[in-house]
Amino acid sequence: MSAGHSTLTTLGAGPAKSAAPPAALPTAAASVAAVLATVALTATAAASVSRVLPGSGPTVAAGAVVVAAAVLTLLRPALRAVRSARRAATAWSEQRRTDARRAASEAREDAWTALGWCLAALVLLGAVWFLCTNDRAVQRTFFDGQVIGISLKETASAFGTNLFIAVVAQVLILAWGLALALARMAPGRAGRPLRLLATTYIDGFRAVPAIIIIYLIGFGLPLAEVPFLSSLSPVWFAILALTLTYGAYVAEVFRAGIESVPPGQTAAARSLGLSQSATLRHVVLPQATRRVVPPLLNDFISLQKDTALVNVIGTIDAFNQSKIFASNHFNLSAVTVVAGLFILITIPQARLVDRLVAREQRRGKGA
Amino acid sequence: MPFIEIDAVHKSYGDTEVLRGIDLSVEQHQVVTLIGASGSGKSTLLRCVNGLEDISAGEIRVGGEVASGRGTDVNRLRRDVGMVFQHFNLFPHMNVVRNVALAPMRVAGVPRAEAEERARTLLARVGLADKADRMPDQLSGGQQQRVAIVRALATQPRALLLDEITSALDPELVAEVLAIVRELAADGMTMLLATHEMGFAREVSHKVCFLHQGVLLEEGPPEQIFGDPRQERTRAFLRRIVEAGRL
Numbered sequence: 001m002s003a004g005h006s007t008l009t010t011l012g013a014g015p016a017k018s019a020a021p022p023a024a025l026p027t028a029a030a031s032v033a034a035v036l037a038t039v040a041l042t043a044t045a046a047a048s049v050s051r052v053l054p055g056s057g058p059t060v061a062a063g064a065v066v067v068a069a070a071v072l073t074l075l076r077p078a079l080r081a082v083r084s085a086r087r088a089a090t091a092w093s094e095q096r097r098t099d100a101r102r103a104a105s106e107a108r109e110d111a112w113t114a115l116g117w118c119l120a121a122l123v124l125l126g127a128v129w130f131l132c133t134n135d136r137a138v139q140r141t142f143f144d145g146q147v148i149g150i151s152l153k154e155t156a157s158a159f160g161t162n163l164f165i166a167v168v169a170q171v172l173i174l175a176w177g178l179a180l181a182l183a184r185m186a187p188g189r190a191g192r193p194l195r196l197l198a199t200t201y202i203d204g205f206r207a208v209p210a211i212i213i214i215y216l217i218g219f220g221l222p223l224a225e226v227p228f229l230s231s232l233s234p235v236w237f238a239i240l241a242l243t244l245t246y247g248a249y250v251a252e253v254f255r256a257g258i259e260s261v262p263p264g265q266t267a268a269a270r271s272l273g274l275s276q277s278a279t280l281r282h283v284v285l286p287q288a289t290r291r292v293v294p295p296l297l298n299d300f301i302s303l304q305k306d307t308a309l310v311n312v313i314g315t316i317d318a319f320n321q322s323k324i325f326a327s328n329h330f331n332l333s334a335v336t337v338v339a340g341l342f343i344l345i346t347i348p349q350a351r352l353v354d355r356l357v358a359r360e361q362r363r364g365k366g367a
Numbered sequence: 368m369p370f371i372e373i374d375a376v377h378k379s380y381g382d383t384e385v386l387r388g389i390d391l392s393v394e395q396h397q398v399v400t401l402i403g404a405s406g407s408g409k410s411t412l413l414r415c416v417n418g419l420e421d422i423s424a425g426e427i428r429v430g431g432e433v434a435s436g437r438g439t440d441v442n443r444l445r446r447d448v449g450m451v452f453q454h455f456n457l458f459p460h461m462n463v464v465r466n467v468a469l470a471p472m473r474v475a476g477v478p479r480a481e482a483e484e485r486a487r488t489l490l491a492r493v494g495l496a497d498k499a500d501r502m503p504d505q506l507s508g509g510q511q512q513r514v515a516i517v518r519a520l521a522t523q524p525r526a527l528l529l530d531e532i533t534s535a536l537d538p539e540l541v542a543e544v545l546a547i548v549r550e551l552a553a554d555g556m557t558m559l560l561a562t563h564e565m566g567f568a569r570e571v572s573h574k575v576c577f578l579h580q581g582v583l584l585e586e587g588p589p590e591q592i593f594g595d596p597r598q599e600r601t602r603a604f605l606r607r608i609v610e611a612g613r614l
């Protein structure tokens with residue numbers, strides 16, 4: 001080699017070129033304007049709401065003042081953004097590049113914070129406006145206080161049927177899903193028929209919509225006059241149908257969980273003389289369970305919602321009950337109640353899943 | 368009579384032959400070390416002896432009984448032969464005592480209280496009495512590997528297979544693990560081990576075997592293999608080890 005330096009020691013080609021930071025002033029100014037516009041829109045919305053809700057002037061005014069005040073607090077970050085943007089420009093003209101970049105970055109963050117909250121306030125205003133438009137037609141259709149009051153008790157008690165179906169199905173699904181998963185992973189040449197059966201089942205039941213399975217079982221089994229099975233009540237048909245369908249999903253969740261346990265764990269257990277089933281029971285499944293819980297809960301959340309599908313076979317669940325109210329009153333507010341009930345049971349579970357996933361990720365990093 | 372006899376063993380993964388006719392025997396109370404480049408088949412050979420892999424041809428005998436091929440009672444075999452892995456493979460959902468007591472409880476049917484008491488005694492012997500109730504991930508790598516050795520010993524095996532048990536450890540933790548192996552060797556434990564720690568291999572082994580691409584090229588007492596290797600490939604391998612500062 002003739003060159004005096006090796007490629008290993010070649011350094012970067014001099015200091016990086018400094019480009020001017022993107023101007024932050026326009027964004028900052030836009031955020032101030034957005035805050036002021038949102039306040040004005042709040043006032044307009046309040047005026048039109050009190051027009052369609054006669055006699056509720058003070059309440060509406062109070063609400064509007066709260067929203068407007070909340071939006072006005074956004075003036076602080078917006079104005080701070082303008083100041084930072086100015087500071088950035090000055091610093092840049094004085095060749096203080098690092099200061100300029102830092103100030104511009106602060107200005108942008110403040111401006112976008114204000115803009116983001118303005119957007120949230122506008123969405124809220126839009127929703128209020130939508131409810132009140134056309135002389136409160138939307139509000140009356142979906143949120144009629146009187147209809148809600150009348151239907152609440154019976155709808156809520158019919159919701160017990162949904163919960164019963166969900167809870168019983170979940171217990172059965174755990175067992176059925178695990179059996180399917182183990183069958184799908186049956187080892188060796190002898191396990192092949194079992195694997196084939198399980199795979200066919202899982203593929204099939206994941207392909208067919210749950211509502212069709214419920215329909216086929218709910219109407220088909222009574223017609224087919226199968227001993228015992230045909231004499232079950234519609235609620236049990238629903239449980240059976242949902243177990244068959246969701247067993248296929250949960251089997252895949254279990255399989256993924258079992259396969260995520262490192263093979264070294266099995267090797268270690270087997271090398272200690274544990275049999276295949278003892279290894280599964282004491283080493284693999286306990287570790288798989290931890291990883292399986294979040295996706296399993298997700299499947300259970302959608303199962304709980306799918307209990308509403310049983311209305312196609314005439315089971316009186318909350319949805320069916322609310323539809324009776326809806327047609328009696330020409331008003332959908334009872335159905336809104338059902339939606340609310342589902343939200344009520346689902347959101348805590350969704351948050352729980354988030355927390356479990358976060359915990360699992362922390363554990364993954366710690367390992 | 369040799370305790371472990373490996374007789375013309377072949378092993379293939381699909382079309383690639385990883386072991387190509389290995390003959391090797393380990394006498395009772397003997398320490399035999401496998402050395403060789405990465406991918407030469409050391410781990411595969413150890414896994415075959417433990418029945419974790421099926422062999423394609425040849426025969427393995429342990430304690431005079433055939434330990435390979437169809438119908439082998441692998442669970443019995445593994446009671447005679449323990450194994451320790453490069454990455455410890457402790458069970459992360461059990462504390463240290465439970466890790467050690469699991470096999471005595473589930474395989475030999477020892478009652479829990481007795482199995483755990485024995486586990487604590489064994490742990491104390493390797494200086495880990497105070498870690499008995501910790502979870503594995505609260506231990507250093509060296510401590511985890513010591514637990515793994517104790518776990519393998521808890522079933523009272525007659526021989527141990529050690530697969531590069533120090534190569535996942537930080538250098539300052541290697542010594543504490545090797546000290547235990549040294550002690551086991553002094554107690555007369557039969558061991559077959561794969562390692563990249565040449566100094567240790569030289570010190571503790573009765574016999575060193577050089578594996579090259581699935582073939583056992585050369586075997587002999589450590590002084591001969593390290594001091595006067597006959598095969599050119601063995602010399603080349605040891606030269607690279609010296610250049611890397613590992614000998």
Ligand SMILES: Nc1ncnc2c1ncn2[C@@H]1O[C@H](COP(=O)(O)OP(=O)(O)OP(=O)(O)O)[C@@H](O)[C@H]1O
Pocket residue numbers: 380385403404405406407408409410411412531
């Ligand atoms: N399960 C497997 N499937 C396919 N090939 C494999 C498998 N396990 C090992 N091999 C291959 O077999 C060869 C020998 O691997 P082995 O792990 O026995 O080597 P080694 O001597 O232990 O190496 P190292 O020092 O890196 O641990 C390698 O080429 C490897 O890629």
Ligand SMILES: [Mg+2]
Pocket residue numbers: 409410411530531
């Ligand atoms: Mg290896």
